[in-house]
Amino acid sequence: MPLTMGDIDAVCDLVNDLCGICLDSSKSYLIESRLGQIVEDHGCTSYEDLVRKVRLGADSRLKRQVVDAITTNETLFFRDQYMFEALRHKALPELIDAKEKTAFPTRLRIWSAACSTGQEPYSLAITLSELIPDVHRWDIQILGTDISDKVVAKASRGWYAKHEIERGMSPERLQKYFVPEDNGWRIRDEIRALVSFQRQNLLEPFGMSARYDMVFCRNVAIYFTREVRRDLFHRLAATMIPDGYLFVGAQEFLADVGPNFTPQHHCRGTFYRPNMRIPSYV
Numbered sequence: 001m002p003l004t005m006g007d008i009d010a011v012c013d014l015v016n017d018l019c020g021i022c023l024d025s026s027k028s029y030l031i032e033s034r035l036g037q038i039v040e041d042h043g044c045t046s047y048e049d050l051v052r053k054v055r056l057g058a059d060s061r062l063k064r065q066v067v068d069a070i071t072t073n074e075t076l077f078f079r080d081q082y083m084f085e086a087l088r089h090k091a092l093p094e095l096i097d098a099k100e101k102t103a104f105p106t107r108l109r110i111w112s113a114a115c116s117t118g119q120e121p122y123s124l125a126i127t128l129s130e131l132i133p134d135v136h137r138w139d140i141q142i143l144g145t146d147i148s149d150k151v152v153a154k155a156s157r158g159w160y161a162k163h164e165i166e167r168g169m170s171p172e173r174l175q176k177y178f179v180p181e182d183n184g185w186r187i188r189d190e191i192r193a194l195v196s197f198q199r200q201n202l203l204e205p206f207g208m209s210a211r212y213d214m215v216f217c218r219n220v221a222i223y224f225t226r227e228v229r230r231d232l233f234h235r236l237a238a239t240m241i242p243d244g245y246l247f248v249g250a251q252e253f254l255a256d257v258g259p260n261f262t263p264q265h266h267c268r269g270t271f272y273r274p275n276m277r278i279p280s281y282v
């Protein structure tokens with residue numbers, strides 16, 4: 001079905017309202033390739049008609065299908081080597097030391113926001129289990145969330161095809177942390193037990209009650225407007241402990257988010273500590 005300018009505007013507005021993602025007319029190929037089948041399957045007369053149906057809200061499945069189709073779920077295991085070096089050699093040892101002085105020295109709460117199909121939270125769980133020998137005696141919860149039901153379901157299953165495993169998982173780790181299953185690989189129960197998944201739209205109020213030691217929000221806010229990014233990172237900081245760590249994508253910079261979002265560089269990786277008091281030099 002041909003796409004008109006009216007269709008493009010209507011779809012861009014809808015996608016922006018549903019998930020904060022800014023599409024523009026240059027993305028018309030993406031709209032056609034990702035939503036064309038849904039338009040046909042639901043007997044819509046045009047893309048604008050599809051938008052009308054989603055906005056009416058009579059079929060909640062339709063809205064979920066559009067979100068599943070329009071979101072870009074690109075991810076891989078141990079994405080951004082330097083970030084994982086900074087995590088392993090600086091942030092985690094520092095956090096573990098700091099925890100020793102608290103009432104709950106073995107409790108860690110980590111949130112992988114916009115986790116796609118789970119490679120990020122599982123890479124975090126593997127990193128923790130490599131760093132903490134008695135990890136299963138610790139009270140660790142890694143929460144993975146995403147707006148797309150489809151990717152949350154896949155992440156929850158913890159099964160990956162060969163081509164997904166080949167993106168970032170070393171042969172040694174594959175043998176250690178996965179079991180072969182259905183022509184692919186499933187994450188071992190010990191690692192799976194450290195991670196839970198749920199749906200969360202980052203534009204909506206966060207339902208979680210935990211105070212996070214670390215939050216990972218990588219490669220999603222790049223699609224949002226400056227205002228939405230600012231608001232998101234301030235709300236994420238509000239979910240974190242006073243000296244918590246925030247990690248963003250390798251190509252993301254928070255210079256325009258506020259004075260507390262000053263990057264800290266370690267092992268060629270970067271993280272932020274948005275709730276730390278800024279030292280006064282006067």
Ligand SMILES: C[S@@+](CC[C@H](N)C(=O)[O-])C[C@H]1O[C@@H](n2cnc3c(N)ncnc32)[C@H](O)[C@@H]1O
Binds near residue numbers: 072
């Ligand atoms: C490119 S993936 C990034 C995955 C992972 N964080 C990484 O860096 O490899 C972006 C993810 O953000 C999710 N997403 C997009 N808009 C969202 C929103 N408003 N709330 C929550 N997740 C969203 C998409 O469904 C997608 O899975």
